[in-house]
Amino acid sequence: MPVFLDTAEADFDIQFSQLLATKREDSPDVDEAVAGIIADVRARGDAALIDLTERFDRLSLAPDGLAFTRAEMDAEIAKVPAEDRAALERAAERIRAYHVRQMPDDAQWTDPEGATLGWRWTPVAAAGLYVPGGLASYPSSVLMNAIPAKVAGVERLCITVPTPDGQANPLVLLAARIAGVDEIYRVGGAQAIAALAYGTQSIAPVDKITGPGNAYVAAAKRRVFGKVGIDMIAGPSEILVIADADNDPDFIALDLLSQAEHDESAQAILITTDEGFGKAVTEAVERHLETLDRRSIAGASWRDFGAVILARDLEEAARLSDRVAPEHLELCVADPDALAGRIRHAGAIFLGQWTPEAIGDYVGGPNHVLPTARSARFSSGLSVLDFLKRTTMARMSPGALQAIGPAAERLAASESLQAHGLSVTARLRKLNG
Amino acid sequence: MPVFLDTAEADFDIQFSQLLATKREDSPDVDEAVAGIIADVRARGDAALIDLTERFDRLSLAPDGLAFTRAEMDAEIAKVPAEDRAALERAAERIRAYHVRQMPDDAQWTDPEGATLGWRWTPVAAAGLYVPGGLASYPSSVLMNAIPAKVAGVERLCITVPTPDGQANPLVLLAARIAGVDEIYRVGGAQAIAALAYGTQSIAPVDKITGPGNAYVAAAKRRVFGKVGIDMIAGPSEILVIADADNDPDFIALDLLSQAEHDESAQAILITTDEGFGKAVTEAVERHLETLDRRSIAGASWRDFGAVILARDLEEAARLSDRVAPEHLELCVADPDALAGRIRHAGAIFLGQWTPEAIGDYVGGPNHVLPTARSARFSSGLSVLDFLKRTTMARMSPGALQAIGPAAERLAASESLQAHGLSVTARLRKLNG
Structure with a gap:
């Protein structure tokens, strides 16, 4: 059972602070192993990639077999059902339309003293996108990372994706093609990050690396930071829903579960102004947990990190939400725009009962790579700005x-x-x- | 003597690549010591700060003496000569005017499907600025870090600055007051970063930490990254000047030296299309090195990392500059705007012979906190964006x-x-x- 909190209780603040401080993720210390892998790739290049891929992915790569050829891509992509292709293309189109609007303007002006000042944005020349293999290999993540890079004008965009036992995910390859990715390599783990940062015989180095990954990938990204740019280190997914009584409990329960099903360390929180509604949502969650495919993952997340909080009013709910600074925030209330005006810290806000968070994961348009673990207090989701840099200009x-x-x-x-x-x-x- | 390279020589590419790969900075491995300091501050709060300040800064702080009081500030600030105050105010005014223009717009639109999309920028609630003590305690850096934060709308902005032997820098305190800094604490080193990130009895935690520092400060910033946001980890300063023959060699020599005098690890590079001009600049550098106050620092930088490169034409000079991706780039040529159009990677560009880089350090308006060590390939100088975060919005x-x-x-x-x-x-x- 999740935690139930009531802001009217005397010890609410202590309990809420405990909820905020709960450590949800145990990062294994893999830093030494990662340092060794990076050194190996720097020293031996492709040969190291081939050995490590044999060891970790049980796949023998030929010296010229790191990159997918066009024919190999075609063969995999041909397996994708037409409906999946159409859905990916629809998503890509909407994500592109949103991110095009993020392109910042250059500026130039001359001030009264006669100084001409301004700035200019230019794209990163080459970017690398890490895509996990196995269960967490999401084609939607390929779109969310690759499209902003291409909109920004990145000329060379490559992907590294492990193919354990030689199994590729055709949807990932199709998403890469739709997004305009230029090169795709069959390597994963820390060795892929090392190859992207330092280059090998087959893989030219890039300037910026983005994309999610396991503890090894995260540790490798931290290590190469400075040599190249990296995006944030993503933690487990989170959702916070603020809902009044005028909602379908089933909708809200499914929204909470849609984040809980990602990861046992995910966190789903409901803040409501109506105790009965809170109970109804909890019951609906329990009901769905009986049949959901990923019920063991979602159930563990809900049991260990879920919370239902009863607030006096929406003003209080907004204040509590800001202390959480959630990755995803749903505002299921009569006037979601007014409530959004009271929120300061959130990665993405979903307004009104017809905007389930899952829409934002796929086809809404905004990016689904968002700040986790309260980092929305100081950082933003992925955008075209991550693939641009600004040069300031001055002429006296x-x-x-x-x-x-x-x-x-x-x-x-x-x-x-x-x-x-x-x-x-x-x-x-x-x-x- | 610096390196002389000529793009017409057969081994130019090898030599230029060596120049690019030269490691200029030896970062001592202080990570373990820093981990201990952070743990101490987390465990003991103010008591740890007081002990560490006694040990490192030879200063006994009273339990309530960490923050400068208004009266203490007033007393220090009264020591600043009127001309210095006027210069700082002039600089602050120009820096503010530039950064106000960087404020990004919110956006909202409804697409043909009926989805209302957009984003909203909000300021970080609290930011901490680290200011080094001793020789590298620069009031200009206080302005460059604090003004963007205040322009962004940061409500609580605090500074930590060590005061070795109790010596404060009155100009630093005045710069803080001019920039609107809210709190100033007499602590430095890794302990100051720990206090800003985790908070103590006297210092409330912040969400974002910026500002330069020594190896301990840099290691501490890396360690607290994720708990709070940090700016870049700055390396030694760099300047690259592209100049044709139609320049005063003395101007260019002084521009090169203005970066060389920062640090023995700084790097100053001249690319010119005229061999005779290159020689004239080198002679002027040597002449100034005889009398310059900081000649031992500037001389070491010029001898060990300086370079003069003879290029065939400006097109080639621009290509070489892009491989360096310099922090500061001066274009002292007949048509600097045209040449700027060929440059892709630079932190800041200074156009024409009347724009010495030093103007940008103080009063130009653009920020002087800029990407070093070739990181202009993927990152930008400090700006109001570093103190803002973007929330994406969607309503179906x-x-x-x-x-x-x-x-x-x-x-x-x-x-x-x-x-x-x-x-x-x-x-x-x-x-x-």
């Missing part, structure tokens, strides 16, 4: 330098950086004759 | 769910996420009667 006219140069000379002197000051002084001397 | 009308829900059901089934699919199915069933 002689008059501008005469106007603001003396302040720079003064500050350089106060910081004892003499050459900084002289570089301004030499120019002012020439300008002032 | 019943019609929108009917239009795109079936694709979500299909994809959920293909990923074996049954509850995801059912959360859509249950709603479609009700809508479709």
